[in-house]
Amino acid sequence: xxxxxxxxxxxxxxxxxxxxxxxxxxxxxxxxxxxxxxxxxxxxxxxxxxxxxxxxxxxxxxxxxxxxxxxxxxxxxxxxxxxxxxxxxxxxxxxxxxxxxxxxxxxxxxxxxxxxxxxxxxxxxxxxxxxxxxxxxxxxxxxxxxxxxxxxxxxxxxxxxxxxxxxxxxxxxxxxxxxxxxxxxxxxxxxxxxxxxxxxxxxxxxxxxxxxxxxxxxxxxxxxxxxxxxxxxxxxxxxxxxxxxxxxxxxxxxxxxxxxxxxxxxxxxxxxxxxxxxxxxxxxxxxxxxxxxxxxxxxxxxxxxxxxxxxxxxxxxxxxxxxxxxxxxxxx
Amino acid sequence: xxxxxxxxxxxxxxxxxxxxxxxxxxxxxxxxxxxxxxxxxxxxxxxxxxxxxxxxxxxxxxxxxxxxxxxxxxxxxxxxxxxxxxxxxxxxxxxxxxxxxxxxxxxxxxxxxxxxxxxxxxxxxxxxxxxxxxxxxxxxxxxxxxxxxxxxxxxxxxxxxxxxxxxxxxxxxxxxxxxxxxxxxxxxxxxxxxxxxxxxxxxxxxxxxxxxxxxxxxxxxxxxxxxxxxxxxxxxxxxxxxxxxxxxxxxxxxxxxxxxxxxxxxxxxxxxxxxxxxxxxxxxxxxxxxxxxxxxxxxxxxxxxxxxxxxxxxxxxxxxxxxxxxxxxxxx
Numbered sequence: 114x115x116x117x118x119x120x121x122x123x124x125x126x127x128x129x130x131x132x133x134x135x136x137x138x139x140x141x142x143x144x145x146x147x148x149x150x151x152x153x154x155x156x157x158x159x160x161x162x163x164x165x166x167x168x169x170x171x172x173x174x175x176x177x178x179x180x181x182x183x184x185x186x187x188x189x190x191x192x193x194x195x196x197x198x199x200x201x202x203x204x205x206x207x208x209x210x211x212x213x214x215x216x217x218x219x220x221x222x223x224x225x226x227x228x229x230x231x232x233x234x235x236x237x238x239x240x241x242x243x244x245x246x247x248x249x250x251x252x253x254x255x256x257x258x259x260x261x262x263x264x265x266x267x268x269x270x271x272x273x274x275x276x277x278x279x280x281x282x283x284x285x286x287x288x289x290x291x292x293x294x295x296x297x298x299x300x301x302x303x304x305x306x307x308x309x310x311x312x313x314x315x316x317x318x319x320x321x322x323x324x325x326x327x328x329x330x331x332x333x334x335x336x337x338x339x340x341x342x343x344x345x346x347x348x349x350x351x352x353x354x355x356x357x358x359x360x361x362x363x364x365x366x367x368x369x370x371x372x373x374x375x376x377x378x379x380x381x382x383x384x385x386x387x388x389x390x391x392x393x394x395x396x397x398x399x400x401x402x403x404x405x406x407x408x409x410x411x412x413x414x415x416x417x418x419x420x421x422x423x424x425x426x427x428x429x430x431x432x433x434x435x436x437x438x439x440x441x442x443x444x445x
Numbered sequence: 446x447x448x449x450x451x452x453x454x455x456x457x458x459x460x461x462x463x464x465x466x467x468x469x470x471x472x473x474x475x476x477x478x479x480x481x482x483x484x485x486x487x488x489x490x491x492x493x494x495x496x497x498x499x500x501x502x503x504x505x506x507x508x509x510x511x512x513x514x515x516x517x518x519x520x521x522x523x524x525x526x527x528x529x530x531x532x533x534x535x536x537x538x539x540x541x542x543x544x545x546x547x548x549x550x551x552x553x554x555x556x557x558x559x560x561x562x563x564x565x566x567x568x569x570x571x572x573x574x575x576x577x578x579x580x581x582x583x584x585x586x587x588x589x590x591x592x593x594x595x596x597x598x599x600x601x602x603x604x605x606x607x608x609x610x611x612x613x614x615x616x617x618x619x620x621x622x623x624x625x626x627x628x629x630x631x632x633x634x635x636x637x638x639x640x641x642x643x644x645x646x647x648x649x650x651x652x653x654x655x656x657x658x659x660x661x662x663x664x665x666x667x668x669x670x671x672x673x674x675x676x677x678x679x680x681x682x683x684x685x686x687x688x689x690x691x692x693x694x695x696x697x698x699x700x701x702x703x704x705x706x707x708x709x710x711x712x713x714x715x716x717x718x719x720x721x722x723x724x725x726x727x728x729x730x731x732x733x734x735x736x737x738x739x740x741x742x743x744x745x746x747x748x749x750x751x752x753x754x755x756x757x758x759x760x761x762x763x764x765x766x767x768x769x770x771x772x773x774x775x776x777x
Binding site for chain 1: 501672676686691692693694699700701702704705707708709710711712713714715716717718721
């Protein structure tokens with residue numbers, strides 16, 4: 114029973130090459146924990162930033178990594194009901210630290226409160242492509258933003274898994290999504306995925322196009338993980354009393370605060386991450402909302418590309434290329 | 446009846462010297478307007494920015510100026526009830542444009558909906574020192590910020606008339622005010638005016654002191670008209686899920702958005718001005734709240750210094766010196 118397993122860790126921060134396959138003794142779940150035999154991993158931008166040492170959490174070497182795994186529970190801690198053994202679950206970001214419980218590996222030990230069931234109609238790959246994207250978008254758009262029928266929602270980095278989830282959530286709530294992407298290569302796919310409008314920033318002026326689409330009103334909600342110099346344009350494209358959710362820091366440059374535009378329109382800039390949702394009383398409701406929309410088919414996780422476990426370094430590199438639309442998945 | 450009157454206008458933007466005394470024919474109030482025989486003018490920072498051409502509203506030469514006058518209604522437009530003639534009122538910023546209705550003058554013609562009565566116990570000087578400061582602070586702290594007993598409120602530029610009003614409103618609501626001022630010269634006066642704590646930024650570290658005062662919690666609300674580089678410190682001093690109200694742009698430098706601090710604590714940065722209050726259904730309630738607190742003596746407009754009408758250029762210069770605590774008033 115104490116056979117070794119392989120997990121992926123990094124012993125120093127840096128490019129994708131720092132990820133390495135480490136043999137460790139099969140870890141036993143402690144109090145309040147479960148061990149999952151991993152079937153699929155869903156990659157996230159946060160894990161690249163963490164690997165680079167540029168994330169909210171600071172790595173402690175050797176550091177685990179990975180927020181999202183799906184698989185089968187194969188062992189439980191002493192205080193966890195053993196009826197969970199054998200169930201298919203996936204892990205929920207925001208419920209554990211990457212250092213301690215990062216899920217990149219043949220097995221992952223995570224807190225029991227950090228797992229969730231998903232509809233049995235979903236594959237393992239889809240099961241590893243749920244919680245980061247839908248919880249992040251739900252928290253900003255539905256919980257805090259209270260989007261409603263007819264609201265215009267600007268979604269930047271729209272091809273990311275969170276961006277696509279935001280498009281689906283906007284549709285489910287009757288709002289009108291304006292997907293923003295840099296190049297024309299992803300435009301057709303974004304429309305196919307349900308975006309009501311797509312703005313290609315290499316070819317079109319964001320502010321002019323949002324004004325056209327909204328008949329001069331501007332967007333009530335902006336959902337942006339980029340920051341940096343785009344924030345001024347986003348503020349100019351926001352309706353009076355509108356809200357810009359900043360949920361990431363992808364831009365390498367500093368972010369100027371658009372003070373005069375904001376004062377003239379009473380704008381709210383709300384910094385937000387998924388980590389606000391998971392400890393909040395809204396969390397069970399959020400999970401149920403997502404489960405129900407997955408079960409009904411309203412939400413459908415989009416898998417962009419699959420890699421084998423041995424190719425996880427290539428999978429990280431592929432994410433850094435920004436070629437994907439939707440989720441990059443590693444299968445075991 | 447068509448005797449000339451003197452008003453103050455500027456024909457080009459610039460330093461205080463551009464203000465000039467212009468003789469005009471006695472203006473008659475039009476539809477929905479009243480004419481006030483001005484007794485006192487309360488000066489505002491906004492009027493200096495407007496004079497400099499750096500305000501939300503752009504001057505059109507020759508431009509009037511001035512938001513706050515108190516005086517006696519001496520004529521009304523054809524559709525305004527003549528029973529208002531003879532009443533003492535003051536003018537409410539945010540209800541008219543400075544270009545069109547600026548009140549610097551022996552008389553001022555303003556919209557009827559832009560005047561308000563104030564308790565008869567107040568002098569004309571105090572009557573011209575109400576609406577900008579109390580409405581601005583009320584809108585952010587009570588209406589939008591919903592401050593409550595025990596909340597820590599950081600108030601920057603605390604010696605300004607709005608700053609002092611915010612200290613009074615914090616006290617009225619049971620919140621704990623932390624007044625921020627640059628030099629030690631105003632500390633004793635701010636404590637005397639009711640500030641629970643005073644931080645002197647030339648001598649003390651703002652973040653360290655707020656952490657001490659709040660036992661590490663940070664301030665739930667920050668009320669700041671400065672912007673610029675202080676915003677990063679203010680964000681560091683704000684409690685998780687706290688709100689920073691930006692209600693001005695006094696800093697000459699650009700304002701960096703504190704993205705990482707904001708993401709780590711889910712901060713809201715809300716740009717806000719008085720102009721959001723006056724057209725809103727909250728406006729009558731706000732006026733009543735202020736009237737009642739003035740009548741009870743809970744609020745007491747602080748007059749820093751008085752100037753005669755002929756000295757209005759000096760009064761502007763004095764405001765630019767930042768020596769004042771409370772309101773600078775011009776009497777007629």
